[in-house]
Each structure stands twice: as structure tokens, then as C-alpha cells.
Amino acid sequence: MTAFGQGERWQSALMLLHTVRDEDMQPDLVMYNTAISACARGGCWMEAMVLLDLLPQVHLRPEVITYNAVASACAAAGRWEAALSILEALRDKDLATAASYGAAISACATEKAGRWQQALLVLQMLREDSQRREVLSADAVAFGAAISTCGNCGQWEYALHIFCEMQGHVHPDVVACNAVISACEKCEKWQQACFLLAEMGGFGIRPNAVTFNAAVSACGAAGEWEYSLSLFQKMQLAGLQPDTISHNAVITAFETGCQWQMVWQLLWEREQGGNCDVVGYSSAISACYRARSWQRALLLFQRLEERQLEANAVALGASVVTMTTGDTTNMAWP
Missing domain, CATH: 1.25.40 (Serine Threonine Protein Phosphatase 5, Tetratricopeptide repeat)
Incomplete structure (x- = not known):
């Protein structure tokens, strides 16, 4: 079970858990925690929630590590409402740790959630709770998650404010x-x-x-x-x-x-290193197109195809215009 929990083999962890139960053996809390952690690593938040709800039925009491693992699963899936509900359950019992708050903030930080206001509220809860609970304090993970949330939502001023505030709590x-x-x-x-x-x-x-x-x-x-x-x-x-x-x-x-010559040079250097991708080619094609360097734009498109890279809309659009606009003869790669 531990081996499954350390990876992302959540199906195997759940199957083993059910097998133990079918054999009329009672899995202990460690086995459930391991299965929940496997679900968290596999991004299976619903399965983790089901296991959490199952614990009282098998006469087991969840620990803080159990709740935090489920909250991490919810965070990975961007299920901020579920993560916040878990945090509230832990706060009611005075069991929330910095990791609990960090998981809730991370759930709000995903692009799918985009809940920067909620992330700031959770950070405020952490600051307030840490004043009445000496064992609790805001850590770098919680601050970093809140900063990322604001950044993902275009709130750079709040991100900078949190970073400045962070310096008064942790390095x-x-x-x-x-x-x-x-x-x-x-x-x-x-x-x-x-x-x-x-x-x-x-x-x-x-x-x-x-x-x-x-x-x-x-x-x-x-x-x-x-x-x-x-x-x-x-x-x-x-x-x-x-x-x-x-x-x-x-x-x-x-x-x-509009520095197409420098684009041309840097792209050529990248080709020598063998690490040029479609994004680089597309930007270079667009630069040459904007500079009306039709021949170079078309040559870059041909190089992209030779390297069996799939052109994106930028490369295709610029190349089509190039072929219908400029002289594309007698051009060679440097």
C-alpha cells in the first residue's frame, strides 16, 4: 500500500483497500490515509472525498494528515469550495495546520478556480488564527500560493503587497x-x-x-x-x-x-543546439513577415516542416501572406 501511495497508482491503492475489506479484515487509518494520498497525487479529488466520508462508517477518526491529504487532492483539481470546507472543519476543531491553509489557498490559485479574493481571505484567517494558536504560523508555502493566485488573476499589486508583508513573517x-x-x-x-x-x-x-x-x-x-x-x-x-x-x-x-535580424541569428544558433520548437519558429516567421523579409519568412516555414514540427496559426498565417506577397526565390539558410 505504501508503494502505491508514494506514486500516482491510486487505482491500485483503492483496489487493495477494497480487497482487504472483502477479506473481512479491517483496514486501519494508515491504509486509508495512504489511499487518500494516492488519490491526491492522481488528482482524484472525488475518490479522496468518498474515502474521507467512509471513515466514520468503519469507526475510524480522521487525523489532520487525512484532512490535509484530501484538501491537497481538491487543490490539485481546483475544487476550492471543497478545500475551504475541509479547512473550516479543521478550524472548528482547532486542528488546522499551515499545510491546511496552504492547500486551501492553492485550490484557489489554479487557473480553473481563479479565486484570488478567497485566497486572500484564507491568508487573513491564517494570520488571525496564528495569533491565538502559538503552534500555528504562516509559512512560505501559504504566502507563495497566495502570491501565485493573485498573479494568475492579474492582480499584481496584491501579489507585490503580499510579498512585502511576507518579509515580516518568514524569510x-x-x-x-x-x-x-x-x-x-x-x-x-x-x-x-x-x-x-x-x-x-x-x-x-x-x-x-x-x-x-x-x-x-x-x-x-x-x-x-x-x-x-x-x-x-x-x-x-x-x-x-x-x-x-x-x-x-x-x-x-x-x-x-521588430529586430528580425537578431531573431534570425538566435534561431540559427538554437538550431545548432537542436532545441528549436514551433514557438520559436513561429515568432521568427512573424518577425520576418512584419519586417517584409518575405524570403526569410518562407524559408523558416520550410525549416519548420523539415523538422516535422506542426505549424501553429501564427506561422501558417504569416507564411500564406508571404507566399502571395513577396519574392521567395534564391534564399538560403545561413
């Missing part, structure tokens, strides 16, 4: 920093994203690839291709290897800034 970690920078990225607040990246050193936190990718993307979306390129280069100087997301963010920045 910010790289996850929280990434969450607030990503919130700025989603709202195209590139100056704030760059400022937060620069301030991370003051917290003794080393930025990772996720941090740089978010900041580069924020600058790119705003057409600040010089800043995107500078951050891309700083990322490499910091000993971090740019990934597909990094390259695509810079290419998009070049496209937005």
Missing part, C-alpha cells in the same frame, strides 16, 4: 520571489519584474532559470528587447543554462521589437 525563498516576478510578467509590468530580480541578492536568494525566464518574458511582452537580451546574457553569466522557454522569450522580445 522569502526563491519560490515566492519567482511567484511575484511571474505575477508582474503576466501583467506586463516589466520594470517591477526587473527590480524584484535585482533585489533578490539583498535577500540572499540566488535566482534560478524560472526567475530569469519570467523577467525576460516580462520585458519581451513589453517590447523591451534590449532588457530581454541583457537578462538572457546575465542568466548565462550566472551559470544557468537557458532552456527552450528562455530562448523563446528572447525571440518573442525581438519579434515585438
Whole structure:
């Protein structure tokens, strides 16, 4: 059972649980907790809820770990109402832990839920409850989840406010920093994203690839291709290897800034490394199209097909216009 619980084999965990019951043996709470955890990892929130409701019928009393596992399953599925109801049940018994609040906030944080107001209310509950229960305190996970919720819902000001408040309770970690920078990225607040990246050193936190990718993307979306390129280069100087997301963010920045020559060069370098995808090609095709470099746009589309990548609407649209507009002869890949 423990092996099933550590993975995502929730069907096997449930089958084993039912087999034990069919053999007239009474599964203990540990077995139920393990099965619920397996359901949580498999994103099966309804099955986890059914098991929770079954416990009183078999004369077992759920523990905090039981409730938290079910709340995590609800959070993974974006079932914020169910997660909040579990939190309320734990609060009524003074059993809620920081993980309980974190699961409820995470449930509100998913794009499917998008309940940033509820996330802030849960964070407020955590702050208030921690004042009357010394064993309870807001942790980095709860703050990070609340920041992510606000960022996903376009509330970057609230995300930044929570990040500032967090510093009075716990030391910010790289996850929280990434969450607030990503919130700025989603709202195209590139100056704030760059400022937060620069301030991370003051917290003794080393930025990772996720941090740089978010900041580069924020600058790119705003057409600040010089800043995107500078951050891309700083990322490499910091000993971090740019990934597909990094390259695509810079290419998009070049496209937005009408720098098709730089798009062309960076894409060629990516091809040498063998890590070019359809997003990179599409941005490059769009950049060449906008610059009226018809030949290059068509050549890039041909390269995309040669690499057996499925063109998206951007690449198809720009290429169709190119073939009906410009001269597409005598062009070669560098």
C-alpha cells in the first residue's frame, strides 16, 4: 500500500483497500490515509472525498494528515469550495495546520478556480488564527500560493503587497520571489519584474532559470528587447543554462521589437543546439513577415516542416501572406 501511495497508482491503492475489506479484515487509518494520498497525487479529488466520508462508517477518526491529504487532492483539481470546507472543519476543531491553509489557498490559485479574493481571505484567517494558536504560523508555502493566485488573476499589486508583508513573517525563498516576478510578467509590468530580480541578492536568494525566464518574458511582452537580451546574457553569466522557454522569450522580445535580424541569428544558433520548437519558429516567421523579409519568412516555414514540427496559426498565417506577397526565390539558410 505504501508503494502505491508514494506514486500516482491510486487505482491500485483503492483496489487493495477494497480487497482487504472483502477479506473481512479491517483496514486501519494508515491504509486509508495512504489511499487518500494516492488519490491526491492522481488528482482524484472525488475518490479522496468518498474515502474521507467512509471513515466514520468503519469507526475510524480522521487525523489532520487525512484532512490535509484530501484538501491537497481538491487543490490539485481546483475544487476550492471543497478545500475551504475541509479547512473550516479543521478550524472548528482547532486542528488546522499551515499545510491546511496552504492547500486551501492553492485550490484557489489554479487557473480553473481563479479565486484570488478567497485566497486572500484564507491568508487573513491564517494570520488571525496564528495569533491565538502559538503552534500555528504562516509559512512560505501559504504566502507563495497566495502570491501565485493573485498573479494568475492579474492582480499584481496584491501579489507585490503580499510579498512585502511576507518579509515580516518568514524569510522569502526563491519560490515566492519567482511567484511575484511571474505575477508582474503576466501583467506586463516589466520594470517591477526587473527590480524584484535585482533585489533578490539583498535577500540572499540566488535566482534560478524560472526567475530569469519570467523577467525576460516580462520585458519581451513589453517590447523591451534590449532588457530581454541583457537578462538572457546575465542568466548565462550566472551559470544557468537557458532552456527552450528562455530562448523563446528572447525571440518573442525581438519579434515585438521588430529586430528580425537578431531573431534570425538566435534561431540559427538554437538550431545548432537542436532545441528549436514551433514557438520559436513561429515568432521568427512573424518577425520576418512584419519586417517584409518575405524570403526569410518562407524559408523558416520550410525549416519548420523539415523538422516535422506542426505549424501553429501564427506561422501558417504569416507564411500564406508571404507566399502571395513577396519574392521567395534564391534564399538560403545561413
